[in-house]
Amino acid sequence: xxxxxxxxxxxxxxxxxxxxxxxxxxxxxxxxxxxxxxxxxxxxxxxxxxxxxxxxxxxxxxxxxxxxxxxxxxxxxxxxxxxxxxxxxxxxxxxxxxxxxxxxxxxxxxxxxxxxxxxxxxxxxxxxxxxxxxxxxxxxxxxxxxxxxxxxxxxxxxxxxxxxxxxxxxxxxxxxxxxxxxxxxxxxxxxxxxxxxxxxxxxxxxxxxxxxxxxxxxxxxxxxxxxxxxxxxxxxxxxxxxxxxxxxxxxx
Numbered sequence: 001x002x003x004x005x006x007x008x009x010x011x012x013x014x015x016x017x018x019x020x021x022x023x024x025x026x027x028x029x030x031x032x033x034x035x036x037x038x039x040x041x042x043x044x045x046x047x048x049x050x051x052x053x054x055x056x057x058x059x060x061x062x063x064x065x066x067x068x069x070x071x072x073x074x075x076x077x078x079x080x081x082x083x084x085x086x087x088x089x090x091x092x093x094x095x096x097x098x099x100x101x102x103x104x105x106x107x108x109x110x111x112x113x114x115x116x117x118x119x120x121x122x123x124x125x126x127x128x129x130x131x132x133x134x135x136x137x138x139x140x141x142x143x144x145x146x147x148x149x150x151x152x153x154x155x156x157x158x159x160x161x162x163x164x165x166x167x168x169x170x171x172x173x174x175x176x177x178x179x180x181x182x183x184x185x186x187x188x189x190x191x192x193x194x195x196x197x198x199x200x201x202x203x204x205x206x207x208x209x210x211x212x213x214x215x216x217x218x219x220x221x222x223x224x225x226x227x228x229x230x231x232x233x234x235x236x237x238x239x240x241x242x243x244x245x246x247x248x249x250x251x252x
């Protein structure tokens with residue numbers, strides 16, 4: 001978790017560690033979404049994993065999570081400068097450069113909950129091996145990339161490592177507890193996110209027009225997620241109805 005900052009300090013300066021750390025704090029906002037899913041998802045899996053409907057439910061929840069997470073990736077990436085201007089001093093404004101890499105890295109670092117196969121099978125040795133492999137890979141990538149790209153290299157190393165670790169968890173989980181994910185929709189959503197973040201980062205206007213355009217990009221992303229079927233309109237209506245019922249019951 002901290003090898004990137006240790007190597008930044010060794011190869012660069014303590015000031016660069018501070019800038020990178022501020023970027024990480026902005027990216028960690030997405031962990032609020034992850035916490036909500038974790039506390040609701042884990043009982044579903046470990047109490048009901050033997051039931052035939054559980055893999056289908058897990059796949060559906062995974063789509064919801066990815067939709068929410070990717071919207072947060074887009075939002076935090078595009079509004080990083082504004083957040084840093086609001087929350088920090090000019091010395092840390094440069095942290096905006098690492099946020100688009102650290103937000104998805106933060107998301108991926110907590111997504112092992114959607115690959116529960118190894119835990120269900122109690123293959124703790126494999127879990128440890130994957131985590132050790134991730135630590136070694138993160139160290140090597142940071143040593144390789146930081147001398148060439150500075151803190152952006154450290155952020156890229158973190159993203160590559162978390163993606164690799166989640167990929168390994170998912171691969172071995174599917175062998176022990178297969179889940180039929182909507183890979184086409186998920187892949188298209190990731191491509192849409194990359195394209196919109198790349199487009200949005202080119203916005204260089206006065207604050208108010210920039211904020212309006214960036215908000216428009218976020219709304220466009222939400223619309224495209226519906227269009228590709230990552231989230232269906234009927235599912236949103238059902239969720240809204242359930243929330244209204246819960247709100248009414250709480251009031252009563």
